Amino acid sequence: MSETTATPVAEQPEPPASDEQILRYRPGQRYIHLLVAVSFTVLFLSGLPLIFEPLSFLAAGGYSRIVHRVAAVAFMAVPILYFIVDREGAKELIRESFVFERDDFRWLMQMGQYALGNAKDMPPQGRLNAGQKLHHALVMVLSAGVVFSGLLLWIGPFEIDAPLQAWTVVIHNVTMGALVLLLVGHVYFTVVYKAINNMHTGYMPRYKARIEHQKWLAELEEQKGSSSATDTTHTTDSSAEARED
Numbered sequence: 001m002s003e004t005t006a007t008p009v010a011e012q013p014e015p016p017a018s019d020e021q022i023l024r025y026r027p028g029q030r031y032i033h034l035l036v037a038v039s040f041t042v043l044f045l046s047g048l049p050l051i052f053e054p055l056s057f058l059a060a061g062g063y064s065r066i067v068h069r070v071a072a073v074a075f076m077a078v079p080i081l082y083f084i085v086d087r088e089g090a091k092e093l094i095r096e097s098f099v100f101e102r103d104d105f106r107w108l109m110q111m112g113q114y115a116l117g118n119a120k121d122m123p124p125q126g127r128l129n130a131g132q133k134l135h136h137a138l139v140m141v142l143s144a145g146v147v148f149s150g151l152l153l154w155i156g157p158f159e160i161d162a163p164l165q166a167w168t169v170v171i172h173n174v175t176m177g178a179l180v181l182l183l184v185g186h187v188y189f190t191v192v193y194k195a196i197n198n199m200h201t202g203y204m205p206r207y208k209a210r211i212e213h214q215k216w217l218a219e220l221e222e223q224k225g226s227s228s229a230t231d232t233t234h235t236t237d238s239s240a241e242a243r244e245d
């Protein structure tokens with residue numbers, strides 16, 4: 001076992017400049033994620049004046065309503081665009097997010113330790129850890145709730161059914177609130193595990209994958225054995241040999 005596996009990720013020293021990087025997100029996936037992050041943030045900010053009385057002055061002139069609808073169209077376009085730019089990535093994301101194995105349940109039982117920044121001795125994980133699976137699966141289900149309730153509010157036949165409209169508003173606000181809470185957790189883990197680069201550059205250091213995604217790394221190494229995996233890895237310092245410790 002390498003010495004890096006014994007140290008919690010959040011307490012890891014800076015990796016050497018030559019540490020080998022592994023491809024985690026292809027460019028299309030990164031741009032789609034950017035669209036999700038921006039459209040969701042705009043949806044949240046432009047939605048607040050519509051439901052929160054002290055901010056209602058921001059809705060004056062109806063501009064926040066227009067901004068909200070433009071962001072809603074961008075948010076709804078995400079699954080379609082994902083399938084267009086990276087069909088395999090989209091299918092993989094859906095498949096992996098909803099499949100939980102025994103190690104995932106064990107991982108969730110120990111999640112408190114992971115949340116405190118200590119990934120040491122956590123049950124081995126695949127490309128997504130169980131927390132990411134839970135997050136991504138909930139994002140998909142709750143987003144469906146936000147989108148369908150939002151569409152009903154936008155184009156629904158409510159002049160004939162006021163109680164249905166009231167319930168639709170409740171569903172819209174509750175599902176959006178739950179997504180905001182998930183986002184707080186999502187950003188928390190991004191910061192604690194210094195993961196922003198995974199999405200920014202598309203690559204993650206091998207030493208981190210060894211600690212956090214052992215099963216995924218084993219799969220990649222197996223593939224590398226049978227075919228050339230040179231297109232999925234690179235070193236941050238081209239003058240140095242890839243580190244394989």
Ligand code: HEM
Binds near residue numbers: 038197198
């Ligand atoms: C606004 C700030 C956000 C930040 C800083 C952020 C950060 C990240 C990072 C670092 C990853 C990659 C983690 C890994 O290594 O696997 C990721 C993935 C992901 N994030 Fe975010 N995120 C943000 C917003 C959102 C929002 C608003 C949503 C959904 C409503 C979201 C949903 C996802 C999903 C589904 C993935 C997996 C992407 C894929 O497999 O294609 N993120 N995010």
